[in-house]
Amino acid sequence: MLEFIQGYYAYIFLATAFTIGLYGMMVKQNLMKKVLGMSIVAATTIMFWIVGAYKEGAGVTVLDPRIGVEDPGMYLNPLPHTLMLTAIVVAVVTLGVALALLIGIYREYKTLDEPTLLERMK
């Protein structure tokens, strides 16, 4: 049981956090809270990749002259980290564009509540 918790606690936490983000996007009526849910989903996906790339006994992906490169098991796989490095910046910029759209909506309709917004758009 302890081994199961040690092996899977991160995955189960991330699955729960993903569902919380999805809950914010589905159930909440305020557009700002929907954007927050989207941000949580993006962060959870990034953390899922990082947790999946962890390997027992491996270090950071910087060459250590004392270890050398003969055994690749001493270093983490650099590919998932690179992909997530780019994904973080794209997530931040996506958040900025979403906030800009929200400000545009608020200037036009003076509300961010979804039913009120649909009412005023008629």
Next chain:
Amino acid sequence: MSTTNTELCSKESSMMAPTESPIVHLASRGISPVILLVGMYVFFHGHYSPGGGFQGGVLLAAAILLLRLSLGTSLSQPVMPSWITLRLSALGALIFAGIGLLSILLGGNFLDYHYLPMPWLEPAYLRYYGILLVEVGVTITVMTTLVAIYDDLLGC
């Protein structure tokens, strides 16, 4: 500086005013150069330790945004003017794409650093400096885009 600011921003919002507290004022002016220094360190040490263009750019942007938050938009204009941000962002993307085009013009593939015009270096070090030049473009773009998004969100 405030006259150019009123020309740039058609209306002032309360988020753009400086803070009332002198403690926040002084502390942010002391901390901001340190964050800038750490950002430069993270950027230039990206070859030897965890770091690189994206992280360094985000740290540099954080230093400027701290000044924007505490000193207000008009007082922090000398650090990075609002009109220059998007142009510097385009310049960074142009540096990146320009290195790729340069290596096409000199006979290689797109972004093949082996063909950069620095013949006194051996080929492996040519790639080293190619990576460094590309990271310069990435840093400029990320830093100025984050500042530009903040300025636009405030309506400046």
Next chain:
Amino acid sequence: MKTLQYLLLLTFLGILIVAVTNLPPRGDVTAPVHQHVNPAGTIVAGTYFIQHAYEDARTPNMLTVVLADYRAFDTLGEVIVVFAGGLACFFILNRGRRKP
């Protein structure tokens, strides 16, 4: 309607947890993603990056080499995405307002 949404979310959470607990545990070196050799017998991309990054670019940080050399085209596209995001913010928020 709210009840249906909550039920849907709980079902989704259950599916996610079942799927996640069928993965190999965290840090398991015998998991298929952490092998150094493909089932076909060739080395995987991560092993190639680890072994050849220093002699290709004289840079000890393999992540920088992968980011800016092996996958430079990817990074170029991403820098353009960042620039386009800044441009999109500018045009959304300054719509109908004249700048000198």
